[in-house]
Amino acid sequence: MALTQDFTKPFKDMMGNWPMDSDAMEGAWATSAGFGEKLSNIAFGAAGKTTDISMQWTMETLGRMGDMTKAKSDPADYAKAMSDFATAQMESATSHMTALGEVAKQMQSETLELMMSTGKDLADDASAAAATTAKATEEAAEKATAAATKPAAAAKPAAAAPAKRSTSTATTRKTGTTASSSTS
Template sequence: MTKNDDFAAMMKDMMGAFPMDTKAMDDAFKTTATLSEKLSSVALDAAKKSTELSANWTKDTLAKMADMSKAKAEPADYAKALSDFATAQAEIASANATTFAEIAKKVQADTVELLMAAGKDYSQDASAAVKKATGDVTATAKKATSAAK
C-alpha cells in the first residue's frame, strides 16, 4: 500500500463486487420511521392527557384551599373546613389515580397493538427480501453453471 491509495475507490470497487438490493433496507427504514411516528403519537397523547389531568387537579386543590383558608366565625369551623378539604382531596386523589391508570392502560394497549403490527410488517419485509435474494442467487448459480458448460 502506498500513501496515494484511493480508499474510496477501493471501497466502491469492493462494494460493487457484492451487489445489494437497497430496496429491502429502504422498506425497513420506512417501517421503522412509521413505527416511531406512531409510538411518539401515543406517548405525546398520553403526556397531553396526563398534563391536563394534573393541571385540573391542581386547580381544584387550589380552589378548595382558598375556601379552607377563609376566616371562620368559630374555631370548630376551622376543623370542619380542614376535614372537608382532606375528604375532598382523598376522593379527588382516588378518581385521578384511576384516570392516570386508564391513561397508562391505553398507552400499554396501543403500544402492544403497534408492536404486533410492526412485527408483522418486519416479517413481511424480511420474507420478501429473502425470497428476492434466493431468486437472485438461483439465477446467478444458473448463469455460472451455463457459463461453465
C-alpha cells in the first residue's frame, strides 16, 4: 500500500525560514483597513448629502404639484399654474443639479486626497518592509554561506591526505617470499 508523503513539516520549515517581517504585514493591514474606513466615510457622507438634496427636491415638487392641482375658477388660471410649475421646476432642477455636482466635486476631491496620502503611506511601508526583508535575506545568505564553507573546509584535509598503500605481490617478490601479503 502506497503512503502519501506528509508535507506539513517541510512547509512549516520553509515558511519559518522565509524572511518576513510580521510587524510590517500588520502595519500594511492596518493601513489598508484605515483606507477602507476613510473611503467608506467619504462615500456614506456623499450618499447622505445627495439623499437630502433629492428628498428636498421631491418635497418641493410635490408642494408645487399640490398648488397646480387646486381648483381654479378661470381656465386660463390652469394654464398659468402649469406654466408657473414648469418654470419653478426648471429653476429647482438647476439649483438641485448644481448642489449634486458640488457634492460630487467634494467627494472627488476628498477621494483624491485620500488616495494620495494612502499611496504615500503604502510606499513608505513598502520601503521599510523591503529594507527589513533585504537585511534578513542578507543575514540568511551569510549564514548559508558560512554553513556551506564549514563542511567543505573539513573535507579538504581528508582529500589532500595521501592514501595508504597496500603491499602487493610485487613487493613480496623482491624479498623472495611466494605468499602475497597486504598491510593497511
